[in-house]
Amino acid sequence: MKAGRFAIKDRFYLDEKPFQIISGSIHYFRVVPEYWRDRLEKLRAMGCNTVETYIPWNLHEPRRGEFHFEGALSFAAFLKTAQELGLWAIVRPSPYICAEWEFGGLPAWLLSEDGMRPRCSYPPFLRAVQEYYKELFQVLAPLQIDNGGPVILMQIENEYGAFGDEQRYLEALRGEMRRDGVTVPLITSDGPWGDYLSGGSLSGILPTANFGSQANQHFSVLKKHTNGGPLMCTEFWAGWFDAWGDKKHHTASVEASAGELDAILSQGSVNIYMFHGGTNFGFLNGANYYDSLTPDVTSYDYDAPLSEDGEITPKYHAFREVIGKYVKTPPLTFSTRIDKRAYGKQAVSDRVSLFSVLEDLASPTESPWPLCMEKLGQNYGYTLYRSAVKKDIPQEKLQLLGASDRAQIYLDRRHFITLCDHELEKEYEIPGSSRSFSQLDILVENMGRVNYGPKLSEQRKGIDGGVLLNGHSHSNWKMYPLEINASMVRKINFSKEYKKGTPAFYRIVFFVETRGDTFLDLFGWGKGCVFLNGLNLGRFWEKGPQKRLYVPAPLLREGENELIVFETEGKTAEYVTFEEKPRLE
Template identity: 45%
Template structure:
């Protein structure tokens, strides 16, 4: 495959002028059985390139561990892109933002209390070196210099919004080169951060969603010669729990794309296809108030969460056709959808009774953070004894992120980081009553200084001013449901699992509706669909067709509170919530 060259007057490929027409498509947000479909639709749009981040925290779930299989089989994704005739822009971080848990940085880094992420801290750089040593050699055959589809690799990600140490960027560039990356490198930053986020000798690119002329002018001032490129042209946005479903006007987005292309710029559409934050992988933002991101990463993209072309797809295809060749093939039709079916969940089991799902209880004077327990996702169960009966004012140092409090197994209250809650009053029925606190990680902060986001109960916990000590901390990662014990029973008040089965004649894309349920998580055939929450905006969870089976399918719901129903529904249409007027 031809090699990309960076010339004063633009990109060149095989010694010919070349414009990158790319679309964001994160393999880790799409079921691997659907990668080929999404890549084909990228080519049919008129794109010649796709872009993907690489989530360090999924590929290296523990220190010294590395995965490159199943839904993380990046070489297979690159093979499929190559087969479709698409180039690839690879963005390996180590930090990726992406509204992804912790910005892709593994939680185990935070087990060191004073580590400084995204810096020259030797502990951080040594971990990056080890990660690149595992990730990059298997990708060497996929670099354009080896005949593969990867034409360029991004250095860090919007670093100018975080810091201004070019030595750190130089260290990362050295590590990329040392581990075999010999294609061009590039950085990306918003217009006001281009000077801080760049590195001499590395191509600068700009990220923007509007004000195209001003953004390109800022890029040209920071980089007087070389290609003009927008590495993230934001055509939509992400949603947060308790907000609305964000959309962008089709005509407005298409007009700005036309302006970019008319200026001769290369572009990466963010996102071409957003996909889904399956399981516990959503990120969060914290600009004074913690705001977790929802499960759907639909992003109002060109392909919706189920991979179907939207009106924006057709509008953008028309714009691209004015500037570059577009395949003479029709726009793909929507994929088949499941006929609606109601499913009864008639087996139950209390979460706190599921000993097979708990990790070993660790005893310490104070509650231990998730990171100290070697845990990334899920919940931690904390327990201690309350000293004396009567009314008690319970105060926690910090709740990260949502705590359900129980006394002798009875619910006593909920504390939410999002609402800056640290204390509650409760009644202690007897001396030595058991205090249980179930804390949910709702997503580590993925942007800004808050990325040092440790989870669990942090600091001192007091009852009526006296510190509570002698705690046990038990991990509940819920990375598998193996060993879950349920039985037919009357519905339980949460936290509790509910399970039912449904027979389907054939698999098809679907959306799981949880009307009447409050907050929790859902799985189908053991596949983690993600979080649901009645506060919205989204009220359905996307179910990829490859997750379903012809015949019997098993649906499991972890409800943290209570429901008004014992049924869920598989539907053909999503509900991502109301939009702003």
């Protein structure tokens, strides 16, 4: 493709001609690569001329100095596919993305350093950003329109005005991006209320706004900050996300959303957030924390125009009709055939308790005091803390200090109590019949680091303080990091002992003749995560509102498939079921 030019003046200009951005968000990291083209074709058919995506730092540099930009993480392949389909691209390249994504996209290894302060000009943080940017922009910079690529805009930080107002930090990011080859125009985006826009804006950079309603009112506020520049809603919230324990799946009125989209397009440009939400595979869901911890579910359906599994919804048709008032919409023709399948009930064939295979799965770190996950070199999953206790001394009270997010406590491998969030702050009396025990086990789960707000620097997981027995600090710990990844799952020896009512692994082998998208129903199971052929599909929890996990067809094999369920509550069924449709209650 030949080089082009994109500019911001009184309007957006593409090769010197006025250009209205009509964009939709698709996160390549929430969609299997085999479906990138399908989702992008459906975006183009709705009438959009641009796709927007974040780039999550924590996926591309999972360990410091270890970079990955290939396979399912090849945003270059995603953006080139978009370009083939006639789409331009907006990229929001970290360091912070929010996105209801674990730690807002920041890598957990940052927290292994004492005193780390993210999202500011703290030198150790900026050094880490600079090291990452140098690698990132070697891949991203050649994809800019100036070089014949599809990228027309990039963003500095993300909604920074809701977090801070340090101009020096934003200047540092801009300077680093320019040094690393970014030539396209830059924007910032913030909520158009309070002092968010002024706190998150930067001189010489176009500010844009994020909102889901009251477009006329919010654009009137934004106009005061743009210095005659174009108006853009960079996140038009077409729906909302779900947290575990929500009373119901969040939805937004089709008619109201379509009306707001029309109001935006009558005055400026838009990026629909989300056009297609996708899935929080693995342990990468984020969380919010206001009065209490609210971790997000595995599905990122978002009530978007395109559902989690890529189905066209009534909102899609309504948005397409609105967009058709401003541009000609292409026909609804797509090149990827996607079938839906129900594979029915599949029985559990093998089971084994975590305590039986613990030593096979992880080598312990020993320390006089408990260490948090990050100090153990662990990012996600669970950590099991184990210590010997003098059985001849009755232990009457127990308290955890600095523990996050959920702890299951066992006395001589018998369940004593499960604590979550604020419950972890209290001291608990041990019943008389249980006071003489010789082994204390504490299984702590990282349920998803907070992705928004002032608690970002307080996201160490596991036990970061101590464990008190009878009011004093108990010492001498073995700590087993259980990221529960593909290599760990392969080590499970199902011939070992299974004890009902304890955290355990369950194996289901099933056969598929024809691959199709399906949904895993875990009715009767408590809480945990699921691996399909070695890939972590995500978390499940009986409390909902998500009741089934999306399984894209490319993750299945024709022939034998293996499902491993890690369940932590001791609540299980004899089978799982694969259904044709999702269930978001």
